Amino acid sequence: MIASIFALGACGGSGGSDESSADSGSVASLSDRSAGKAAPEVAAPDADDAAAPNQAVMKASIISTGSVALSAKDVGKTRTQVQHVSDRYAGQVTEQETSDSDDGGPRHARMVLRIPSKSFDEAMADLEDTATLVDSNTTSTDVTTEVVDTEVRVKNARTSIERIRTLLSRAERIGDVISIESELARREADLNSLLAQQAALEDQTSLSTITVNIDRAAPGGSGDDDPGFLAGLSAGWDALGASARVLAIAIGAVIPWAPVVLLLLAPLWFLARRRNKVVAPVPAAGPTEE
Template sequence: MITIVSIFALGACGGSGESADSGSVESLADTSAGKAAGPEAAPEAAAPDADTAAPKQAVTKASIISTGSVALSTKDVDKTRTQVQHISDRYAGQVTEQQTSNSDEDPEEGLGHARMVLRIPSKSFDAAMADLEKTATLVDTNTTTTDVTTEVVDTEVRVKNARASIERIRTLLSRAEAIGDVIAIESELARREADLNSLLAQQAALEDQTSLSTITVSIDRAGPGGSDDDPGFLAGLSAGWDALGASARVLAVALGAIVPWTPVILLLVAPAWFLTRRRKQTSAPVPAAGPVEE
């Protein structure tokens, strides 16, 4: 029978650290198993603990958290934003956050600023950064890498130990007989399960950060004198089409203003033209008559 004093000793050991706590739990579990099965069973109960205590060597994979930022300048923010979306899709990533705002100078021109947060698989981080830097005029770029291998390994070990500790507590609970013992063990079990849930949350966060890299893309509209992302011939061609379109609009406005006056102009000009033509016909000289032949 497990005494209430042993249970309180278990709880006290639990607050001093994971390794000391595990040793106390194992000692209590072995004592309880020995009392229940007799002296012959005690060596068998101790054998699994010796196996568990033996360290297992394993090749540890490096765990890296990669983050990056890219600042771009372009005359067509919406077009560049679409290109960034295509790059994210190409590398099986996703856009987790997106903010846009219209141009302050002329809202009718379209977007003036866009901010996008991408989550890209870590193995494609460098390639995605290189492609993003080429989508428009690059203003600034930055990358940061953090090695969290030790933290990941430590969390995995702590999770494994916490689960083993909980199983031993459940074994003690199944063998408890006194009400006081049951209450004390259940309280200790609840505390350790809460600790395990906290460790699992930390492990999940590390897994998310190391498997997916975060890239923040900022896109701003280039000023009137700013560089364009279509240099050389394409830039000149675009400027020529813009000028032609502006001239066509001016000509259309002029024609629209003249057309309503066309009937009035015809009514005034037509009579004057008719009178002028009649006068020319009337004032034309008559040819002289020649001598009459007999």
């Protein structure tokens, strides 16, 4: 019996076929030592179950991710439009960050969307139209082989656990019970890890992740508002205001120096005026008579 358990443990990390044969041998060995108890028959897998992995291969499993960078004069309005696109395709916003500017309005927004994979392309196109598009990127990864492999490993792990439980139910000695329970706990931990991997793959292939970054457009820059006369008028007012601020700064910088300049120039001006009074003009020479 102990030899059967050790043989079972040694085959714990091997493939499905080796594991099945080792477990079957353990069950047969325990059956020979039991008091007339016959080993339970293990039902052969159904034809549909055997064909399931082959069917999974026919269906491609793709992980799609995308990112969209937008520029808009009204970040809050564009953020609402992005939310509407997510709702249109039965998606959800899993993350959202907003940075405010000095004037109180939003300056930047970041949103992470989870959209059903079947609507990934349509959602990307609609998001690109919500404001002025700055950049757009998409990435697709084929994980079909990984999905099928995980599915087969989960199935084999469950079959192996059922056989170990059969051994445990027929064990009579304390040493055998302890060894089988230890092996059963290890197999169940491996199965839980495989189920977690399977759930993660299912989530990534069924829902695509799209990250949207929205930045406020610079004054006079291209945004989602109407261009033309109003944009030019706004740019002109901004330029006039900037020029007025520069002129005001220059005047403010000169005013403190005005008294100093006057004090330096006043003596020079006084001396120059006094010299003009002291020096008399030379009379012009008149014509001489003979």
